[in-house]
Amino acid sequence: MKEMLLVARRDLASYLNSYWGYVVIAAVLMTDGLLFNAFALGDQPKYSTKVIEEFFYFSFGLTCIASVFMTMRAVAEEKQTGTIVLVDSSPLSASQYIGGKYIAALAMMAILILGTAYMPALVFVNGKVSYGQIFTGYFGLLLVAGAATAIGLFMSAAANSQLVAAFLTAATLGFFVISWILAKVVDPPLKDIVEYLSFYDRHFRGFGRGQIHTESVIYFVSVAFAFLTMATRLLAMRRWQ
Amino acid sequence: MIRAEGLTRYYGWFAAVQDASFEIGEREIVGFLGLNGAGKSTILRILAGLLLPSSGRVTVGGIDALDAPDVMRKRIGFLPEDPPLYREMRVGEFLRWVGRIKGRDSNHVEKALPRVLETCQLETVRDRVIAELSHGYKKRVGIAQAIIHDPDVVILDEPISGLDPQQIVDMRSVVRSLKDSATVLISSHILSEVTQTCDRVLVIHEGRIVAEGSEAELGRSLDKGSRLTMTLTGERNRVEACLERSAHVDSFALSEGDSSLVVDLTLRGDFRESLVAELVTEGIGIRGLRETMSELEQIFLQLTQSTQSASRRKAGRAPTEVRA
Numbered sequence: 001m002k003e004m005l006l007v008a009r010r011d012l013a014s015y016l017n018s019y020w021g022y023v024v025i026a027a028v029l030m031t032d033g034l035l036f037n038a039f040a041l042g043d044q045p046k047y048s049t050k051v052i053e054e055f056f057y058f059s060f061g062l063t064c065i066a067s068v069f070m071t072m073r074a075v076a077e078e079k080q081t082g083t084i085v086l087v088d089s090s091p092l093s094a095s096q097y098i099g100g101k102y103i104a105a106l107a108m109m110a111i112l113i114l115g116t117a118y119m120p121a122l123v124f125v126n127g128k129v130s131y132g133q134i135f136t137g138y139f140g141l142l143l144v145a146g147a148a149t150a151i152g153l154f155m156s157a158a159a160n161s162q163l164v165a166a167f168l169t170a171a172t173l174g175f176f177v178i179s180w181i182l183a184k185v186v187d188p189p190l191k192d193i194v195e196y197l198s199f200y201d202r203h204f205r206g207f208g209r210g211q212i213h214t215e216s217v218i219y220f221v222s223v224a225f226a227f228l229t230m231a232t233r234l235l236a237m238r239r240w241q
Numbered sequence: 242m243i244r245a246e247g248l249t250r251y252y253g254w255f256a257a258v259q260d261a262s263f264e265i266g267e268r269e270i271v272g273f274l275g276l277n278g279a280g281k282s283t284i285l286r287i288l289a290g291l292l293l294p295s296s297g298r299v300t301v302g303g304i305d306a307l308d309a310p311d312v313m314r315k316r317i318g319f320l321p322e323d324p325p326l327y328r329e330m331r332v333g334e335f336l337r338w339v340g341r342i343k344g345r346d347s348n349h350v351e352k353a354l355p356r357v358l359e360t361c362q363l364e365t366v367r368d369r370v371i372a373e374l375s376h377g378y379k380k381r382v383g384i385a386q387a388i389i390h391d392p393d394v395v396i397l398d399e400p401i402s403g404l405d406p407q408q409i410v411d412m413r414s415v416v417r418s419l420k421d422s423a424t425v426l427i428s429s430h431i432l433s434e435v436t437q438t439c440d441r442v443l444v445i446h447e448g449r450i451v452a453e454g455s456e457a458e459l460g461r462s463l464d465k466g467s468r469l470t471m472t473l474t475g476e477r478n479r480v481e482a483c484l485e486r487s488a489h490v491d492s493f494a495l496s497e498g499d500s501s502l503v504v505d506l507t508l509r510g511d512f513r514e515s516l517v518a519e520l521v522t523e524g525i526g527i528r529g530l531r532e533t534m535s536e537l538e539q540i541f542l543q544l545t546q547s548t549q550s551a552s553r554r555k556a557g558r559a560p561t562e563v564r565a
Contacts, residue, residue, distance in 0.1 A: 081325075082325050083326065085321050086342070086386070087342070090314055092342050
């Protein structure tokens with residue numbers, strides 16, 4: 001655990017000492033703010049609960065997009081610059097390394113997600129907001145960030161270039177997000193599987209409405225665990241090659 | 242300290258290293274000398290625990306690289322040709338971090354840091370951001386990260402590549418100072434560097450170790466005292482005629498000095514006395530005779546060429562190894 005935190009601390013400092021982390025956070029917050037103002041608040045009277053639900057809808061999409069940019073450098077950049085030799089020639093295990101990278105990237109995603117908090121807070125001005133819906137929505141966003149970051153980390157470990165890593169992450173997340181559409185054109189029993197994989201339609205929508213489904217919590221945690229395990233195995237395999 | 246037995250490493254069908262065996266003792270500085278692509282870096286990466294050999298085994302201090310890779314990695318410091326540095330970190334902060342991930346506790350790293358900074362002459366840049374440092378300083382930070390955890394073996398892949406002459410001199414003293422606490426392995430294709438820094442040289446060609454020993458040992462094994470430089474007096478034509486007639490002289494090159502003739506010649510064996518007798522009999526004066534030790538460059542070319550010709554002669558069979 002100590003070694004994992006060493007990697008996490010260095011990576012977090014790297015995000016904060018470079019423009020990259022700030023640029024991603026700023027771009028996502030700006031876009032989220034514009035979408036919130038234009039569509040969630042809109043120019044027609046709405047129930048506060050509907051405004052919050054739409055806010056989480058946009059935040060969900062932007063969380064997925066942010067994870068692509070937040071993780072693309074994680075391992076691929078180390079391979080490009082050769083600094084991964086420091087890890088390969090040390091007693092640090094692949095799981096400690098990936099674990100540290102994951103903690104750092106997830107911490108940045110958490111900062112980003114918490115940075116959106118002013119938007120639901122604005123609804124307090126003229127609306128009546130349920131704290132439960134807000135906390136549940138944010139819990140869901142953190143779960144989505146956890147799964148998306150794990151996918152991004154795996155792709156970054158698999159690719160030798162940051163751009164390829166970003167492309168692969170975007171494609172994979174795209175599949176998970178739109179799989180509910182794919183499910184409409186697929187026959188059973190594959191239809192049920194594809195439908196089940198849908199990040200938003202099947203699993204996140206409930207969080208935005210203030211509902212926590214254990215099945216969805218387990219789903220997001222399982223996706224994160226599966227991709228982190230694959231990333232660890234991949235790095236352990238390439239270490240001796 | 243290090244024992245390698247029958248190391249072979251394939252990349253696909255290409256054998257980068259073939260049946261390399263050697264032993265390296267404690268506190269030795271050993272140079273791996275070879276042309277680009279000879280297999281030096283592959284051997285060093287196997288020794289550093291970064292690559293698995295296709296066959297053969299390596300032990301460091303009795304620890305097998307395959308049985309306990311993490312224990313072995315703790316005992317080794319490695320600097321690849323391009324120093325692995327986090328450019329946004331400060332020198333001291335970076336070295337502390339490397340020391341910790343190499344398995345040392347913070348107390349140990351804090352104690353080691355001033356010594357390492359002094360050894361690598363980095364005290365003045367301790368708080369500087371690595372990205373702002375010159376190439377020479379970056380190389381030194383690379384060495385510092387390789388020794389911050391007090392390894393028993395320090396492996397430096399082309400440590401002087403890209404350095405200017407002053408930086409090379411500084412780097413040489415840094416590398417020599419490492420010998421006090423560790424066994425040092427260096428790879429280089431710069432021949433003079435290997436002779437000036439290393440106690441022993443392993444010559445690698447086409448993935449094989451074709452010779453090993455000190456520069457003098459390698460020279461003796463090939464020259465057998467047969468190369469001479471002579472300063473003679475007498476008519477040029479007479480000297481040339483005498484040397485051409487002599488059965489002991491294989492080849493010679495003659496140049497005119499201020500009031501003498503300087504001859505660089507190769508004998509067919511150690512026939513120095515006989516040649517001197519022949520020259521004196523012809524009435525040629527001898528002002529000086531000096532045995533010429535081969536430059537490592539010549540030795541290296543001889544070794545690699547002899548391996549190539551052996552490979553050609555024995556097509557399909559492994560080339561004969563020349564051992565000092």
